[in-house]
Amino acid sequence: MIAIYPGSFDPVTFGHLDVIERGCRMFDHVIVAVAQNPGKSPLFTAHKRVSQIQNATHHLANVEVDSFDGLTVTYARMRKAGVLLRGLRAVSDFEMELQMAHTNKTLSDDIETVFLATSTDYSYLSSSVVKEIAKFGGPVDHLVPQPVALDIRRCYAKTPTH
DSSP: OEEEEEEOOTTOOHHHHHHHHHHHHHSSEEEEEEEOOTTSOOSSOHHHHHHHHHHHTTTOTTEEEEEEOSOHHHHHHHTTOOEEEEEEOSHHHHHHHHHHHHHHHHHOTTOEEEEEEOOGGGTTOOHHHHHHHHHTTOOOTTTSOHHHHHHHHHHHHHSOOO
């Protein structure tokens, strides 16, 4: 079975990678789908995020990284996926994710959503937290893969913090 793990991944974190690796053990093929949301101003382009995730997942034989725009269920149907994979960190994530899962079900009855609880080690971790720490010059090497940490430092070296 094919699973889609959609998200912005701006940047990809060790929490995301935990979900990807565990998803790869559960499903035949996992497509990490980088969402292009014109309403957001990401730190990295979709192309760069795809590259970062490919680099971080090269050891996984059944993972593919792609980008898309539009509805996730439309993309999932196009890719013949039967599952949307979502990570949960806290109860607050669950409320939003459950609403999204129900909405997606109204759009495509044949696509299921599977929730994976994030490992305890990463329950606090989000891309927003990483960017906030980096913005003020803090270390992020323990939160994201080394090449991503370097990319983040390069971005914030060009951006004034006040």
